[in-house]
Amino acid sequence: MKRVLVGLSGGVDSAVAAYLLKQEGYDVVGVMLRTWMSDDGQESRCCEIDDAKAIADAIGIPFHPFNCTGVFNDKVIQPFMEQYLQGLTPNPCIFCNRYVKWERLMYYMKVLKGDYIATGHYAKVVKLDNGRYTVRNAEHIEKDQTYMLYRLTQEELAATLMPLGKYSKDEVRAIA
Structure with a gap:
């Protein structure tokens, strides 16, 4: 069984990505990348560890x-x-995706002996006829996030699964 590390933010998109991959038969591991601390040492609300842990448990x-x-x-x-x-x-999201999310997820994928990484981004990764990988638009263009992923390397793209690329936000909410 292939192991996939899913970056969990505590939100609905990454939760549904993890759920869908588990339903597809992957050995799913939830990973939270804590990126921010408030002045009093508490995690920021945007990426709540407790929420991500509760999702993983559920x-x-x-x-x-x-x-x-x-x-x-x-x-x-x-x-x-x-x-x-x-x-x-x-746009800080472009730098965060490339240098924090993917770089760190790739590192932890190796540490935790994973085969793939995944996120809750609305995009698709496609292998071209020449063997290279590219990012393609999500089927529902209103949530497409490919513009944030253009800096990803071939190694990162080859190891990336994006299960939400074929869903609309409403469909993801319904699954949740």
Whole structure:
């Protein structure tokens, strides 16, 4: 059975991605990448560990939270601030996806002996005839998130599953 690490944020999209992959017969492991601490040392509300753990428990999968606050600061916050101060309008999600989510998920995939990684992004990964991988639009274009994934490497794309690429947000909510 192939093992897939699913990045769980505590939200509905990643929860349904994990559920769908388990239903497809994968050995699913939930992983939370903690990226932010508030001034009082508490996790941010956007990526709640308790919610992600509750989702993993409800689906019946193991759960591993990992502290990624340092790499998030170095690869996302600092470059964002530098570019913003130069008068640019950076999109921190692009840097976070490439340098935090995928880079860290790939690392933990190897540590936890996984075969694939997955997220709750609305996109598709397709293997082309020439053997290279590409990101393609989700079937329901209104939630398409391919623009945030253009920096992913061939190695990352080859190891990525995106089970929500064929669903609308309403369909994902109905599954949840």
